[in-house]
Amino acid sequence: xxxxxxxxxxxxxxxxxxxxxxxxxxxxxxxxxxxxxxxxxxxxxxxxxxxxxxxxxxxxxxxxxxxxxxxxxxxxxxxxxxxxxxxxxxxxxxxxxxxxxxxxxxxxxxxxxxxxxxxxxxxxxxxxxxxxxxxxxxxxxxxxxxxxxxxxxxxxxxxxxxxxxxxxxxxxxxxxxxxxxxxxxxxxxxxxxxxxxxxxxxxxxxxxxxxxxxxxxx
Amino acid sequence: xxxxxxxxxxxxxxxxxxxxxxxxxxxxxxxxxxxxxxxxxxxxxxxxxxxxxxxxxxxxxxxxxxxxxxxxxxxxxxxxxxxxxxxxxxxxxxxxxxxxxxxxxxxxxxxxxxxxxxxxxxxxxxxxxxxxxxxxxxxxxxxxxxxxxxxxxxxxxxxxxxxxxxxxxxxxxxxxxxxxxxxxxxxxxxxxxxxxxxxxxxxxxxxxxxxxxxxxx
Numbered sequence: 001x002x003x004x005x006x007x008x009x010x011x012x013x014x015x016x017x018x019x020x021x022x023x024x025x026x027x028x029x030x031x032x033x034x035x036x037x038x039x040x041x042x043x044x045x046x047x048x049x050x051x052x053x054x055x056x057x058x059x060x061x062x063x064x065x066x067x068x069x070x071x072x073x074x075x076x077x078x079x080x081x082x083x084x085x086x087x088x089x090x091x092x093x094x095x096x097x098x099x100x101x102x103x104x105x106x107x108x109x110x111x112x113x114x115x116x117x118x119x120x121x122x123x124x125x126x127x128x129x130x131x132x133x134x135x136x137x138x139x140x141x142x143x144x145x146x147x148x149x150x151x152x153x154x155x156x157x158x159x160x161x162x163x164x165x166x167x168x169x170x171x172x173x174x175x176x177x178x179x180x181x182x183x184x185x186x187x188x189x190x191x192x193x194x195x196x197x198x199x200x201x202x203x204x205x206x207x208x209x210x211x212x213x214x215x216x217x218x
Numbered sequence: 219x220x221x222x223x224x225x226x227x228x229x230x231x232x233x234x235x236x237x238x239x240x241x242x243x244x245x246x247x248x249x250x251x252x253x254x255x256x257x258x259x260x261x262x263x264x265x266x267x268x269x270x271x272x273x274x275x276x277x278x279x280x281x282x283x284x285x286x287x288x289x290x291x292x293x294x295x296x297x298x299x300x301x302x303x304x305x306x307x308x309x310x311x312x313x314x315x316x317x318x319x320x321x322x323x324x325x326x327x328x329x330x331x332x333x334x335x336x337x338x339x340x341x342x343x344x345x346x347x348x349x350x351x352x353x354x355x356x357x358x359x360x361x362x363x364x365x366x367x368x369x370x371x372x373x374x375x376x377x378x379x380x381x382x383x384x385x386x387x388x389x390x391x392x393x394x395x396x397x398x399x400x401x402x403x404x405x406x407x408x409x410x411x412x413x414x415x416x417x418x419x420x421x422x423x424x425x426x427x428x429x430x431x432x433x434x435x
Contacts, residue, residue, distance in 0.1 A: 216378050
């Protein structure tokens, strides 16, 4: 065979990345987070159904992108830190607190880590909020996209986003954006996971590939 | 001069400081490009014209190394002009596209050129052919190229529908280029548009302050 000289398959020695498309958007009364489900090691897809939306607390989730190990570890650590914090404070933590904890880790270890987490959730003080923590900065935005697939949808989200969308419109916006990105980015694909967080709590949803919207070339 | 000159350090990453686009409609094509040429962080030309005529009804949009694309376009214009005289009729867009492809494929290791060929001919009407780096050739109803193109794939996929009129195509192209220019640091300036039909060529420019505006987070 051509070039079959290694004992192990190539993908075992490749770094495992969540290639990814992640997106989070705030609406009046809550947030919607979305992600694809592909985990790649080089050219192989090692997990096609990974849920990249990780709970940090009851009403705070984060979306993982970049190195799978780094992102998962950050999410676990912050989950623990938030539990301790919310017991000390005696009430549900603020989304900003969760984002700050993520930012502190991302910034302190920025040379060693390569993961970008988008933190979004609902709290009593400021309602639905979305924070980006890329490279160790902390910034609140009306919506955020991240991961390798996000490059392809900047134009789409810039054109389609409007302030004051309803919950349903925000969910459609997220599904459309994910579908378009998964259509163009080789490192994103599989199913779409959605989490909608509002005062009542968090509702998770999975949309299989064949139920995603189709666009002109499909 | 140095339209979109790319320094050797940048070359290996395939850096193409541009956004170009072409759309077919029934009766012709619309082509568009930004107008920024950068040498590193300096904008060497902020009003570049990246839409180059190859024949009366055939244009090309150039991205990549300016030197390479100018040389290729000159060579193809010459070959096409000669061919058209031999044939004694206007050349086909497919012919022009194939000439580009032959050159870009043969010299693929030396060249850095991403070209979109678009025009009108009597046989097949409006056509868009893309010849990306590496030298493949494929016809597409809508095609984008350059560094800024990554950001608008999602927009194009969601907004394009077949059967658009010339005005709708012009608006669609201007919107897409404006969005790309907003996000891509290597694209900017004005939007240059051209509509090519049987009756001829209409060129227009949309100045910076007249560009469509969108939300930016």
